[in-house]
Amino acid sequence: MDKLKDLKILYIDDEDFIRSNAVEYLNFYCENVYEAKDGVDGLEKYKQYKPDIIITDIKMPKLNGLDMVKVIRQKDIKTKIIVATAFLETSYLLQAVELGLIKYLIKPITEDKLLPVLKACIIDVHDNKSIFNLGNDFVFDILNKSLFHNKEQISLTKKELLFLELLIKNNKRAVKYEEFNSYIWEGHMSEDALRSIVKEVRKKMSRHNIKNISGIGYQINILEDDE
16 A cells, blocks of 8 residues: 555545544555535635545535536546445436446445545546446446446456456456466356357447357457447
8 A cells, every 4th residue: 555655545524423433544644635615615725736536425515526526527538536425326326437437335434435536546546547447338437347338337247247347457468268267257158158158248339249259258349330
């Protein structure tokens, strides 16, 4: 977590007790933690401090969290934004893609929930990529592990999700059969099982999105529009 020390974090919440506790926790890891009490205050602090990471509540007076993020995203697509919410709905996941959010966290925000997301933010700040564009309006939200087409979420089984995730994480090369065997089936894969997964994922995306590399395995293929 040493890399987190140099990053600037802005925490926004209208509840004083929750905000003060979160800021105190964040100060253990980061030397530059700022706070705001609502969306309007959040925008002012954002302009003042230019944070690398914003963590914000949704329901706040004056200006709610999502509307605040929309204002920020009009000119800034790089700042990493984490949203806290009491209930996670599909509509929120859709906005996660539209607004380029890193993650939705379900309240109450605890150390075990926040720390892994902060670690992911460190990687994302340097790699600057949490949304993987597959072409033809298909995108994969890496951190939230969700597939979308034209902003509509596509349902995937657990094995289909693991298959697609492995391809995207290794998008520069072909993923070997033995890697699928280990990652998805824990050493108990059959050829028919893998072929079945490939068939189902191609139905939900495009058959051109997944290339068979003869004798090796499969590779993700980023499509040109209308391919």
